[in-house]
Amino acid sequence: MSKPYKGFEPKWVKEAAPKDCYRSIFRWGDPDFVKYPKESLYKMMKEKFKMTDADFQQYDGSIGMEKVVLDQPSRLATEHIEALKKIVGEKYVTTEDYPRLAVAYGKTGYDAIRLRRHQIDSLPDAVVYPDTTEQVEQIVAYCTEHKIPLYVYGGGSSVTRGVEPTLGGISLDMRLRFNKVLKFNKI
Numbered sequence: 001m002s003k004p005y006k007g008f009e010p011k012w013v014k015e016a017a018p019k020d021c022y023r024s025i026f027r028w029g030d031p032d033f034v035k036y037p038k039e040s041l042y043k044m045m046k047e048k049f050k051m052t053d054a055d056f057q058q059y060d061g062s063i064g065m066e067k068v069v070l071d072q073p074s075r076l077a078t079e080h081i082e083a084l085k086k087i088v089g090e091k092y093v094t095t096e097d098y099p100r101l102a103v104a105y106g107k108t109g110y111d112a113i114r115l116r117r118h119q120i121d122s123l124p125d126a127v128v129y130p131d132t133t134e135q136v137e138q139i140v141a142y143c144t145e146h147k148i149p150l151y152v153y154g155g156g157s158s159v160t161r162g163v164e165p166t167l168g169g170i171s172l173d174m175r176l177r178f179n180k181v182l183k184f185n186k187i
């Protein structure tokens with residue numbers, strides 16, 4: 001938590017973002033942890049960009065609290081969805097809006113701005129949550145055979161647009177079940 005301001009305090013967003021909204025995707029870390037610029041940094045920003053307190057009194061446009069609702073249905077054929085479900089289990093394949101958008105972008109400023117503007121340039125047709133190396137091997141083989149684009153989303157902190165599914169297809173979201181440290185090599 002930042003120290004209280006002595007002078008004017010901008011209208012920083014201090015509330016947690018609802019789980020299914022755009023902000024919950026582009027905002028970093030623990031939803032309940034609030035960190036905003038300290039007063040000295042705020043003053044420097046104001047000076048450098050020649051702005052006034054009045055410029056910080058309200059938000060300019062959306063801050064991404066809206067629920068994610070997309071108008072881009074999955075283009076993946078049902079037979080492929082069913083085949084993937086056979087590999088990872090029924091509940092570990094989804095074509096729902098929020099989980100698809102949640103893995104569409106990384107963590108560059110450009111990604112955050114696009115999410116804030118609801119600018120959807122890329123979207124996977126389905127998100128798959130594998131559990132084992134063998135499942136990943138089977139998914140890769142299946143996608144290769146059927147020429148389905150395949151992307152991997154690890155922690156999603158890419159700053160090179162490496163996670164972005166520019167051709168659609170499938171994104172493997174590793175966060176749900178590849179979530180254990182199995183070995184650690186101290187060297």
Ligand SMILES: Cc1cc2nc3c(=O)[nH]c(=O)nc-3n(C[C@H](O)[C@H](O)[C@H](O)COP(=O)(O)OP(=O)(O)OC[C@H]3O[C@@H](n4cnc5c(N)ncnc54)[C@H](O)[C@@H]3O)c2cc1C
Pocket residue numbers: 106107108151152153154155156157158159161162163174
């Ligand atoms: C604020 C900030 C600071 C950073 N500082 C550093 C730094 O100091 N040093 C540094 O090296 N990097 C840094 N990075 C970059 C970023 O953290 C790294 O790229 C990170 O290692 C990506 O890991 P990830 O699991 O989040 O991968 P993701 O962002 O999910 O993916 C990155 C790429 O790897 C692929 N990928 C992910 N998981 C797998 C997998 N299991 N198998 C195959 N391919 C996979 C993805 O498809 C994508 O192309 C920083 C990023 C941010 C936002």
